[in-house]
Amino acid sequence: MELLTLTNLRPGKGARKKKKRVGRGIGSGHGKTSTRGQKGQHARNHVVAGFEGGQTPLHRRLPKLRGKGKGAMPIGLTRKVYGIVNLNQLNLLPAGTVVTSEELRTRGIVKGRHDGLRVLGFGDISVALTVRAQHFSATAKEKIEAAGGTAEIIVGNGAVTEASEA
Template identity: 55%
Template sequence: MELNTIKPAIGASKDRKRIGRGTGSGHGKTATKGHKGQKARSGGSIKFGFEGGQMPMHRRLPKRGFTPLTKKVYALVNLCQLEVFEAGSVVDAEALLKAGIVSDVCDGIKVLATGDVTRALTVKASKFSGAAREKITAAGGSIEEI
């Protein structure tokens, strides 16, 4: 067996359809394109989504974007910002608004672990990062999730 003598198995390959080569071929005259019309013409392809000049569906519908409708936006507070409060004080949304740390509560407050806390504080918030929990409790403070 030589490489130049290898052929595909019988029935494994087909001859290509030679269209427009006379009526005797079975694919002559209209060359398998039917009769007239845009699709029968040279270069006659219709773009995907084209609706014959009517305003297409993708332009009729409103834009929604990628923002999920159920997304919650939290006001972020770092631990270094909590140094303003005295030891033993309760830090909640009202206290943060009065201190000017947060301008708007949004859907809640999330405490992040940037910086250190040196005082024992009772922090009330919607969410805490794992490292923030550890730092607050290590300083002798307590956490309350609202």
């Protein structure tokens, strides 16, 4: 077997495909109609990009979303959607409960799929709860601590940080 050097490098078998040159005479096999057949839409010009055969194309079926910014499209790979809960909803839970998004979903307080939980300070809270969420408003945190509870922030990997004892 021959030693491989820069002078005898060759592409692998079938790695390089010969370009199809059309319209260069009948001897080429791609002359006259240049592989486009006889007559019709495809023989004359290209089909418009996005054309779906008469069906309303996707780009016309979707809303325009003018002035909505870059994250305006429905939930995608980068956009996060948080479940929102107010303090008056947490007031219904028994004292000493560890409140997580899963707990709230099982109790029917937060519905649907979401990437985390946001606790907002609307209403009052009178029971001591341990609330674990991705975000707390300043008033929500104050009211939870004033009621004798704990507000724990969950970071991206699921670890609990910034635990504030009342």
